[in-house]
Amino acid sequence: MSAKRLPPNRPRSLHTLGCMVAACSLAPMALAADNPGAHEHGHARLQMAVEENRIDLMLNSPAYNLAGFEHGARTEAEKGRLADINRWLETTPLVDTAAADCRVTATAVELGGGEENHSGDTHHDHGHDEHDHHDEEHHGETTHREYDVSQQLECNHLDADQAFTSALMERFEGMKELTVEWVSPSGQGSARLTPSNRAFTVNN
Numbered sequence: 001m002s003a004k005r006l007p008p009n010r011p012r013s014l015h016t017l018g019c020m021v022a023a024c025s026l027a028p029m030a031l032a033a034d035n036p037g038a039h040e041h042g043h044a045r046l047q048m049a050v051e052e053n054r055i056d057l058m059l060n061s062p063a064y065n066l067a068g069f070e071h072g073a074r075t076e077a078e079k080g081r082l083a084d085i086n087r088w089l090e091t092t093p094l095v096d097t098a099a100a101d102c103r104v105t106a107t108a109v110e111l112g113g114g115e116e117n118h119s120g121d122t123h124h125d126h127g128h129d130e131h132d133h134h135d136e137e138h139h140g141e142t143t144h145r146e147y148d149v150s151q152q153l154e155c156n157h158l159d160a161d162q163a164f165t166s167a168l169m170e171r172f173e174g175m176k177e178l179t180v181e182w183v184s185p186s187g188q189g190s191a192r193l194t195p196s197n198r199a200f201t202v203n204n
Contacts, residue, residue, distance in 0.1 A: 039144050041065065042176035046094060046166070050184040050204055053158055055102065057094050059149040059168075063111060065175040070113070070145045082111070088171060089149050095164045095180075101156040113145030158204050160186075169195045 044061035063070045066085050073079040089109045093102045169175045178193040184204050191200035 039146065042174065044168070044175055044178050046168075046178055046180045048095065048180065048182035048202070050158070050162075050182060050202055053155045055095070055151075055153040055155065057149075057151040057153065059094055059147065059151075061147045061149075061175065063113070063145040063147055066147055066172045068174055072113075085147075089147070092167060092171070093153050094149070094151055094168060095153075095166050097155065097158075097162065097164060099156075101158075102153040103155075104151055105154050106150075106152040108150045110148045111145060112148060160204055161201055162204050163199060163201050165198045165200075166193055167198075169193065169198060 039062055041062055041064045044059065044065055047058045049056040067078075067081055069078065073082050086109050090107045091104060093104055096102045166178060166180070168178055176195065179190065180193060180200055181190045182188060182202050184202055186203040189203070193200060
């Protein structure tokens with residue numbers, strides 16, 4: 001059975017997930033260091049709520065990390081790339097067990113950002129400097145677009161100390177660091193994932 005797309009009025013658990021995580025005492029000093037901030041290329045944030053065999057997820061990431069650009073799609077190749085990204089996000093669990101026991105049961109993918117004025121053709125690259133940023137502002141270019149992704153997963157079995165991995169950095173080379181924050185009936189925690197260390201453990 002394919003995953004269903006979440007309507008605009010998403011399930012209550014997804015709406016409250018951010019509040020649940022924020023309200024928990026997630027090692028404040030470490031969390032402050034791990035927090036990727038409002039919009040930083042290469043960094044993303046994933047929040048998890050685990051209950052029995054169900055996981056609710058919320059991902060926030062600059063569009064550059066996934067697409068390699070943040071302007072509106074202008075060419076057929078760019079449109080195709082965004083379509084491929086949406087399909088992957090709608091069908092691939094953002095986290096999974098080593099046995100791949102989790103499946104996506106519901107999902108919503110949003111690419112936020114204001115309208116653009118294409119009077120300029122300056123691209124927003126990972127290695128942009130302050131001059132490039134000001135140049136884009138001069139041309140009216142919207143440069144800070146973000147993906148907001150919600151997923152619901154059902155897993156066949158979750159252990160008390162369940163190990164997970166994320167395929168995000170394997171799929172998207174622009175993502176260099178992923179801050180994961182979770183809440184479960186046993187408590188809460190956080191981890192910083194990198195391309196060379198994509199595993200973390202949740203106390204369920």
